[in-house]
Amino acid sequence: MTSQPHDTPGPRRTTSRTDWITTPIDPRLLRGALDVERTAHGLLPHRLPARARKQIPDGQLAMAEAQPSGVRVVFRTRATAVELDVLATKRAYPGVPPVPDGVYELLADGRHTGRAVVSGGNVQTIDLATQSAVTTPGPPGTARFPGLPAGEKDIEIWLPHNEVTELIALRTDAPVEAVADGGRKVWLHHGSSISHGSNAGAPTEIWPAVAAALGGADVVNLGFGGSALLDPFTARAMRDTAADLISIKIGINLANTDLMRLRAFGPAVHGFLDTIREGHPTTPLLVVSPILCPVQEDTPGPLVPDFDTPKLRFRAVGDPSDRTRLTLTIIRNELARITAERAAEDPYLHYLDGRELYGDADYAELPLPDEIHPDTAAHRRIGERFAEHAFGDGGPFTTKNV
Missing domain, CATH: 3.40.50.1110 (SGNH hydrolase)
Structure with missing residues (x-):
């Protein structure tokens, strides 16, 4: 997996260090998705393949399959700080209490180590009575996970199960590599x-x-x-x-x-x-x-x-x-x-x-x-x-x- 120094504009970093590494989001880093779509911003995981998506008859399923429930970004690294730049699409329902922001969870060698939410993003306003929807564009944001344990470890970042998430960039303070299939069923x-x-x-x-x-x-x-x-x-x-x-x-x-x-x-x-x-x-x-x-x-x-x-x-x-x-x-x-x-x-x-x-x-x-x-x-x-x-x-x- 090729990584390169971070030298392009993006969401604010957690430190002023100059040796951060940006790794392009690659399908090899994803688990739990059946397909990915290249967008203007990055990579959008899908839970149905393109052929199936062409046959979806309604907006409800189109939204649901693009919400990455069970999808995670998986890699191995020595990094003690990880940042994931994303563009989220959040939901709002008129007359209903606000939907909480989606949660990102980081597991290091299977142990829960960090949790983050990302502000900003698009907002899709859905009328529960008619199911009509209007999307208001918004800016990308960053899920930040500082203070990770030292040493080589397998990282899983579980994406929000209820929030469409376009993956823009993975940023770390040490190189990352894809993780081979662990042999689990x-x-x-x-x-x-x-x-x-x-x-x-x-x-x-x-x-x-x-x-x-x-x-x-x-x-x-x-x-x-x-x-x-x-x-x-x-x-x-x-x-x-x-x-x-x-x-x-x-x-x-x-x-x-x-x-x-x-x-x-x-x-x-x-x-x-x-x-x-x-x-x-x-x-x-x-x-x-x-x-x-x-x-x-x-x-x-x-x-x-x-x-x-x-x-x-x-x-x-x-x-x-x-x-x-x-x-x-x-x-x-x-x-x-x-x-x-x-x-x-x-x-x-x-x-x-x-x-x-x-x-x-x-x-x-x-x-x-x-x-x-x-x-x-x-x-x-x-x-x-x-x-x-x-x-x-x-x-x-x-x-x-x-």
Whole structure:
């Protein structure tokens, strides 16, 4: 990896030293992204490949897949100070409390060593009622991590899970080099905003990151806020992505968007699984149904924001008497039936009821702040339970089943 002295204008440095080194952001430094896009500012990580992005039908998924949940900048260095220049795109919702700035976390040899936020950046203002959006341009900023331990070490900078982030430059006080694959299993996961990390405080605190750390796996997180909708292009992206372990957590978005009826749901699940199996015929594949969500258990969508409460909350407004429409109870029953039938011919297919990760007792102790998304403490619990189930003794992701 070629590095060069910093000799171009940029965001203010933390010291006046002249021996800082600027390393161009290179795809080899990225983990957890399926694609990168060269922009006027630098490199934009994507969690869906270009072919899939051309087929995205709405702005919600376009925004979600460009938010780098689970994506990290990885390198080896002796540096004791690291700076990452970025252009963030932040979100704002009229009538709703401000969205906190995205968090950057630095791990040195796997240990949490630094945390930063970046001011400035673009601001995308989104109308929750119409989903229309207007973007106001803003300036780049810098995530700074001083005072790192001396000596050679592997650095991971986890990018904000909920903030589109264009990577401009990496600046250090010692040379950096790309890190070879450490031999850990690659876990490819797809899910909704809960898998994306909604309401978690930092990128390593989202439940897939928690589970991956406990399970010793490298996660590729295809959790897309509002967009786990059995889209064929997502299935094809998973089919074509190298992975040792695969999981899909589906259901909540299909209920809260009121996207399809029961008649279409079963064939769509079969088609999604068939496509994944085209590329991964014997890879352990775990299907996870929704965690407990009382507002959608027996009431179909659509889900709408409730602005009559001090904090943003959501409620389902569908007709519970219409049994052709999807509720979480119906979805769990169908997923259990479909996976049981397929498992008779597919011994590497497994099923997990999401209420084993977060159920009634958890809702009483750690309620969903907006009635849909878990908070940081609940993310931790979900991640721990998933790791115990999937990576624990005899679990679907253990050596016995791989």
